Amino acid sequence: MKILVVGGGGREHAIASALHKNKDAEIYSVMGKKNPGIAKISKEFLLHAETDCSAVLDFAKKNSIKYAVIGPEAPLQAGLADVLTANGIGCVGPVKSAAQIETDKGFCRELMKKYNIAGCPEYKLCKTPEEAAEFIKKYQGDLAVKPTGLTGGKGVKVMGDQVTREEAVEYALSLKNQIIILEERLLGEEFTLMAFCDGKTLVPMPLVQDHKRAFEGDVGPNTGGMGSYSLETQTFPFVSNEDYAQAMKIMQATVDALASEGSQYKGVLYGQFMNTRDGPKVIEFNARFGDPEAMNVLTLLNSDFVKIVEHIVSGKLSAADVSFEKKASVCKYIVPKGYPEKPVAGDSITLGDADNTVLYYANVVEEDGVLKTITSRTMAFVGVGDSLKEAERYAENACRNVKGNVRYRKDVGTEALFEKRISHMKELRK
Numbered sequence: 001m002k003i004l005v006v007g008g009g010g011r012e013h014a015i016a017s018a019l020h021k022n023k024d025a026e027i028y029s030v031m032g033k034k035n036p037g038i039a040k041i042s043k044e045f046l047l048h049a050e051t052d053c054s055a056v057l058d059f060a061k062k063n064s065i066k067y068a069v070i071g072p073e074a075p076l077q078a079g080l081a082d083v084l085t086a087n088g089i090g091c092v093g094p095v096k097s098a099a100q101i102e103t104d105k106g107f108c109r110e111l112m113k114k115y116n117i118a119g120c121p122e123y124k125l126c127k128t129p130e131e132a133a134e135f136i137k138k139y140q141g142d143l144a145v146k147p148t149g150l151t152g153g154k155g156v157k158v159m160g161d162q163v164t165r166e167e168a169v170e171y172a173l174s175l176k177n178q179i180i181i182l183e184e185r186l187l188g189e190e191f192t193l194m195a196f197c198d199g200k201t202l203v204p205m206p207l208v209q210d211h212k213r214a215f216e217g218d219v220g221p222n223t224g225g226m227g228s229y230s231l232e233t234q235t236f237p238f239v240s241n242e243d244y245a246q247a248m249k250i251m252q253a254t255v256d257a258l259a260s261e262g263s264q265y266k267g268v269l270y271g272q273f274m275n276t277r278d279g280p281k282v283i284e285f286n287a288r289f290g291d292p293e294a295m296n297v298l299t300l301l302n303s304d305f306v307k308i309v310e311h312i313v314s315g316k317l318s319a320a321d322v323s324f325e326k327k328a329s330v331c332k333y334i335v336p337k338g339y340p341e342k343p344v345a346g347d348s349i350t351l352g353d354a355d356n357t358v359l360y361y362a363n364v365v366e367e368d369g370v371l372k373t374i375t376s377r378t379m380a381f382v383g384v385g386d387s388l389k390e391a392e393r394y395a396e397n398a399c400r401n402v403k404g405n406v407r408y409r410k411d412v413g414t415e416a417l418f419e420k421r422i423s424h425m426k427e428l429r430k
Contacts, residue, residue: 001067002028006030006071010362011291011292014299021305022306076287081094093268094266105146111258115257117253117254119279125181129180133172142184147178188277189239192293194270195271196312196321203318205324206231208230211412214339223377225333225377254269275425296329300329301323332412333362336376339376343375343376348404349402355397362378364378391413395413
């Protein structure tokens with residue numbers, strides 16, 4: 001079974017590793033930069049722009065690829081799934097029109113509004129930066145300011161949290177030649193619900209919570225994600241059964257709405273929710289696995305990922321295809337010093353003992369057996385244990401033993417931070 005993995009980050013290393021567990025799977029990959037972990041388990045790999053659909057198709061045809069799993073959002077926006085599917089290659093990754101739920105935030109909100117899908121915050125689409133600036137000045141309350149296009153998880157500025165009203169106005173005015181979406185600021189606790197989808201059926205994965213902010217204590221600029229955790233219960237104490245059911249209902253309604261629009265959704269649907277006093281609200285949808293969240297869930301996946309891929313493509317996915325270990329997981333990203341604003345690249349790093357963890361490479365180069373940093377997130381350790389405390393201890397020990405000009409967030413997955421989340425939700429719902 002020849003399967004193509006598109007992308008070269010930590011998420012894609014986790015995807016390739018999960019597929020590689022099936023001994024009949026032959027892994028091929030296309031990535032912009034050489035990921036040492038992906039390269040090691042690939043039969044063949046192509047170092048090329050992942051958004052060059054023609055080049056990816058040529059590589060896939062040359063190697064008689066049957067299925068492709070598309071990791072990042074940019075190739076989806078470029079229409080890679082459309083091109084591969086049209087040439088008989090089954091894709092885990094939605095076609096361009098369906099991927100708009102991530103690549104065009106305005107499209108997502110308008111779709112939710114048209115089909116009366118629950119969980120949509122109040123919003124306003126502004127065609128010019130000047131229109132957005134004027135609305136921000138007059139609005140009574142705090143807003144989230146977002147470009148409608150892709151920003152790598154770093155484009156949102158939230159008033160009252162990250163920026164003042166004046167800074168929000170300044171930010172809006174800096175977003176030239178873009179449609180801007182302004183949304184009510186949501187207060188609560190975030191959680192990520194990802195699900196496999198075959199166009200109709202959704203099969204959920206364990207809930208995960210990501211840590212976007214660069215520094216401990218949830219401060220500093222947003223990043224692609226500094227780490228994430230999941231529990232052995234596969235849910236969270238601050239997400240009730242009713243909250244979970246509502247989030248799943250929102251996800252299903254979104255898939256159904258896309259189908260009604262003529263865009264069948266096949267792949268992984270990522271729902272980023274804010275659990276508010278009034279239940280879950282949609283912060284955003286992503287049209288693929290999250291990074292780092294993919295590393296949590298794929299490390300815990302018990303099922304044959306190749307079979308899941310086959311059933312997504314054939315439209316025969318069922319809950320019986322998917323199971324996860326009843327374990328907790330903590331993922332911590334190692335990043336270059338200075339990340340995200342002034343990352344120091346080119347420094348060598350040395351790994352130490354990392355018992356009870358899985359290592360996923362991300363933006364790192366290997367030269368003569370020596371690992372060196374690039375300018376983005378370097379690698380991640382996922383600790384797995386019977387409890388959050390145990391999983392966090394394993395991940396922390398592995399990260400602490402890395403030597404080099406790097407850093408990581410020590411508080412990801414700690415009981416103190418976890419208890420803070422629970423207390424915050426209780427306070428909101430008094």
